[in-house]
Amino acid sequence: MLTDKWYCVNPYFYPMRIYPLSEGNFSIDSTKVFIPFDGDIQNRPPGSILVQVQPFVVVTEKDIILLDTGLGYFNNQDILQIHANLMAIGIDPSSVTKVFMSHLHKDHSGGISYLHPQHQERFISFPYATYYIQKNEYDLALQSKSASYISEQIQILEAFSKVQWLTQEEGVIDNLIHYKITGGHSLYHQVCWIKEQGDILFFGADVAPQLQQMKSRFVAKYDLDGKLSMEWRQQWWEKGQQENWNFAFYHDIKVPTYKAM
Numbered sequence: 106m107l108t109d110k111w112y113c114v115n116p117y118f119y120p121m122r123i124y125p126l127s128e129g130n131f132s133i134d135s136t137k138v139f140i141p142f143d144g145d146i147q148n149r150p151p152g153s154i155l156v157q158v159q160p161f162v163v164v165t166e167k168d169i170i171l172l173d174t175g176l177g178y179f180n181n182q183d184i185l186q187i188h189a190n191l192m193a194i195g196i197d198p199s200s201v202t203k204v205f206m207s208h209l210h211k212d213h214s215g216g217i218s219y220l221h222p223q224h225q226e227r228f229i230s231f232p233y234a235t236y237y238i239q240k241n242e243y244d245l246a247l248q249s250k251s252a253s254y255i256s257e258q259i260q261i262l263e264a265f266s267k268v269q270w271l272t273q274e275e276g277v278i279d280n281l282i283h284y285k286i287t288g289g290h291s292l293y294h295q296v297c298w299i300k301e302q303g304d305i306l307f308f309g310a311d312v313a314p315q316l317q318q319m320k321s322r323f324v325a326k327y328d329l330d331g332k333l334s335m336e337w338r339q340q341w342w343e344k345g346q347q348e349n350w351n352f353a354f355y356h357d358i359k360v361p362t363y364k365a366m
Contacts, residue, residue, distance in 0.1 A: 120166045121301045123353060125361035126190040128158040128175045131212075137252040139176060139212055154327075156356040158212050160187060161308065162196060165281065165301050169196060170203045172297070172308045173355065174230065177215025177258060179222060185230060187216040201234045205282060207310030208294045209238070209246040210253045213355070218261045227257075229265050236262060237278060239286065240270040242293035253291075271295075287312050289334035290327075298350075306351045313338050314356035316363050 131139040132155050142155060161172040175187045182189070188198040207213060217236070220227050243262065246254040262268050269278075275285040283298040290311040299306040312334045313319060319342040324331035345352060345365045352363040 120164075121299065121304050121306065122164045123306060123351065123362060124162050124164075124194050124196075125159045125353070126162060126175065126187055127361070128160075128178070128186050128190070130155060130157055130358055132156075137211075155358065156314070157358045157361070159355060159361055160213075160216070161353045161355075161361075162191060162194075162201070163299055163306060164196075165299070168202045168279075168281065169200050170205060170282070170299065171201050171231065171234070172205055172353065173207055173213040173310065174204065174216030176212055177217070177219055177230070179219075183222050185216065185219050187230070198231060199233050201231045203278070203282070204231055204234045204236045205278075205284070205297055205308075206236065206238045206242075207296065207308070207355075208242055208291050209259055210291065210311070211255045211258065213310065214246075215255070215258055217259055227261055229261055232267075235267045235269055236265070237269050237271060237282070237284075238262065239293045239295055240272050242291070242295075243270070245292060287333075287337055289330050289337055290325075291329055304351070305348060306353060307341060307345060308353045308355075309338070309341060310355055313341060313352070313354070315354050316352070316357055316360040319352070 130142050132142040133139050158176055160175045163170040163172065178186055180186050180189055191198050216230050218227050218229050243259065246259060247256050271284065277283050281299060281301065283300060284295050286293055286295045288294060294310065294312060296309045296312060319338050322335060324335050328334045350365050352365065354361055
C-alpha cells in the first residue's frame with residue numbers, strides 16, 4: 106500500500122513534505138519491458154534487474170510539485186495509477202502546479218499524458234500544471250529508435266500551452282527548484298534540488314536511483330556513462346551528508362526517501 110511507504114519530511118519544523126507515489130515493483134531486462142513482479146527478489150527472471158517505479162509529489166508552501174510521472178498505466182478501476190496514488194494521500198491531481206521531468210524514458214514519462222480507455226483520445230494528465238522539460242531531451246526522445254522512449258506519450262506537449270522548455274544546462278525555477286543537466290544515465294538527464302526554508306530535497310532520478318548505489322562505487326551497465334554517474338553519486342552523497350539533504354530514490358524497492366544527518 107502507498108501509505109506504508111510515504112514519508113513526511115520533518116512536518117513539525119518545515120512546510121515542505123514529500124510523498125512517494127509507488128506504482129509497484131517491476132523486473133526489466135534488455136528488452137526494456139517493465140513486467141510487474143511480486144515474487145522473491147532472488148527468483149526474478151534471469152538477466153533482469155528488479156526496480157521500484159515511484160514518482161514523488163512534493164508539497165511546499167505555494168506549490169504541489171510532481172517529480173516525474175511514472176509508467177502511465179491504469180488500475181483495475183480505470184483510473185490512471187498516478188492519479189489514484191495522489192488521491193490516496195488526499196491530493197487532487199488537478200491541484201498539481203508543477204511537473205518536473207528528469208528525462209523522458211518511458212518509466213518516468215508515461216504519465217505525462219494518457220489514452221482514454223473508452224474514447225481512445227489522448228489527454229494531458231495534469232492540465233493545470235506547468236511542465237518543465239529539457240528541450241534537447243524532448244527532441245532526442247522523438248528522434249530516438251530506443252525502446253526506452255515512446256513518442257506517442259509525449260508528443261502532446263507540443264500542443265500544450267503550459268510547457269516551459271528548459272534550454273540551459275542549469276538554472277532555477279521560481280527561486281525554488283534548482284536543476285542541472287548531469288548526463289550519465291542518458292545524454293540530457295537532469296536532477297533537481299528543491300530548497301525551502303533551509304530544507305533541501307534532492308531528486309537524482311536515474312543517476313541516483315537507489316540508496317545503496319550512493320554508498321558504493323557502483324558502475325551500472327544500463328547507464329550511458331556509468332563512471333560519470335558513479336562520480337556524481339559520490340559528490341552528492343558527500344555534500345548531502347554535510348548539508349542534511351533529503352534524498353528521493355525513484356527505483357529503490359525498500360528505501361524511497363532518506364534523511365542525511
